[in-house]
Amino acid sequence: MNVFPKLLLSLPLLWVGGVSADPANSLSWHDAVHRLQQGSDQLAGARAQIAQRQAQAEGIAQAGGPIVSVYGAAYSYKASLDLDLDPLKQGLGNAINLLPPGIAGLLPPLPPLPSNYTIERRNSSHTALVNAVWPIYLGGATDALRGMAAAQGAEAQADLQHSEEEALAVLAQRYFQTQMARRAAALREAAAAGVAEHDAAVDKMLKAGVASQLERLQARAALQDAQYQARKARSDAELIAIALGRTLKLDGTPAPSTPLAVSSQPLPPLQDFITSALTLHPGLAKVAAKKAQAEQLKAGSKALNKPHVFAFGQRSLTHNGDWLAGIGVRVNLWDSLDHAALERSHQSLITQAEAADAQARNDITLLVERQWRSAEQARSQYLSLAAQDELGRELLRLRQVGLKQGTSTALDLIDAELNLVKLRTERAQVAYEHVMALVGLLQACGQIESLGDYLARADLRLE
Template identity: 55%
Template structure:
């Protein structure tokens, strides 16, 4: 807030005026930009908004990827292989049984076989082969107890949470833009008032020198004017630096190449905005924080449903077949059932845990609704206070204008002093600056109220309604 000390007819009147002075330093290049255009540019260039959009898109893509969750899964497998296998066969038992077998044969046949060489004690079999194999298999879950629906519901809730975060970011970024855009307007207007006051100080300094040369004023009065001028120059540089910093903040917020010069003036609505119940009802329906709490509750609900699904049997169909022609291709098909009868995890306790999460989300939502309603009421009252403060300053500004006219005429007629005129000029600048500050407070309060209601995108509509009370 820009403050001015109370002016008195004293030697400190000139020093008080210095708070209004400024030295100008206009950049060579500037980009005039209305607020609507600035908001559009911010939506296109803001890294915060882009990050929130990517978060929503990522969540939505995850949900899309799980659209067919629970459907059939078909796998194709193949292999190329080669092997070499050796098998040692022990022939000693056969050698021991062979004499007994020969004794039971007819004598001629047994005699001819008896002259055959004995079998070796062991024999090694060797087999090697290279081949390929391929098969196709499929599994189709028929019943999973609702697990797939719970998984998709969880992803839907996560997408809703990302959307709520994106809405919150959008509202916050819009409020920041309002503060920096109209803050730059206020700083520039304050600098302009200081520039006008500095010009007046310079005129009085020159007049004081002439009056000193003519012997009309004392040297101490001349030194007071000189001191006031030097202090005005210092304050003028500071005022211009503040205006430049505000313009730089706005330019960087918009990520513009050239310095941005705001052209949409400060404004105030002549009448009050919609009544408080309208904004409370809107906030309870649209506030991103409530949408996020609702998404958290839905996630907890779906997690509970998924845990309950694990208690139920799972039914699935399956099949597999070799990829080869002919009747000798191997294949299998059937229906399977899986039901966990005992698990090392305590499912009952786990279900109670998920129920507590649901209750937590419900209580959090109730508290959030109460807090948001209170916040909206607080900001609505702040907006009304700012509007009334702005309108209440009209008589003060009119009085300051009239006093300045009287002091100017009185100086020419010899009924007023130079300090009287300086006092009147300072009071006029003070009234103008305080009026601009009140308009800035109103604009900021309006942006805060709309953010609390999830209506930040409607700021331009309220600005369009204030044509009759634009603060130039």
């Protein structure tokens, strides 16, 4: 992605006022980074995810510990039982008939019995119990649960770092692009002002008879084109500055004060950056967190099939302190899950994470090398263009002298001035490309926050 690090034109440039910006909105790179970190909605969302994961980990930190609960109830009841007395009546009659006649005649007659009788009972009562369960061994299920929460927290942290680096990269692009656009507008405005002076001079020369109508038309065309280019450059600079202001939620047009800069000294060795990238890149941390989650998921699945041992106890609070205590064991003999298939699934997730890590390391190494080479090539090109800048300035000086001596025309002078503007714009663009490559390099290494340090150490500045 495009990014903007240190660069700058060190040789003199045509003077011109910068693109209009409120001095009160002067904004250093350090201040811009601070505002982004405080006001970015994207980063706020990523931080909220971190907070959620931390709260989740805290919530299950004591999972697997004792559980104590109180149970209480107050109740009333009514119980009814219907008794069929016909069999009893029949049995008594049969028993009397079996007695000797003399004895049976002496017995008083049996009272009549109803065919049925209903027994009813009513009562009200209450009960209260204290229950306690303490898991002793759960096969590692609670450790897997806590490990999963920790891995999810690590993933959220990696996501936050990635979001921060993405946001800083976009900020750097807009911040230094604003600097670049303001410089381009300044050069174009300076060129337009110079061409306007030469256009007026050619007009006087035409009236004096020392310039042709063709030269007059050429000067006028050059002026109109220079003015158009200046207006376009100013509009582009204002639009880019507006984008920067909205990124940082600023009122007004920001005026970046940290200059583009480039170092005359080479970057540190490529291997240093590769080593840092393979240690600090947030993508690798995210892959590692995904692998850890897969491993904890596998461990938790295995724990379901292991014996579980727990202690339990109960005490009545209403019936003379009755109590119960013991140790229980739960062994899963069979369930409907195919645990072998689940284990293969979890192992596939681990293998997938390992493959992603290997691929990511290869891609990151290639990315770092490409960005390092791009930054070094742009830096070298910027330094080599110093000779062309010197040539352009010398040509401009000769055209100025030649105009005074009559050996050059005003159009030659205009061409020399526009050529120098073009050279300096191109050189600034190369420096800008160096900065972009440097930002990409630091982002790939997980060190984009050190961009300000690189800018501060650079010795060639476009103030």
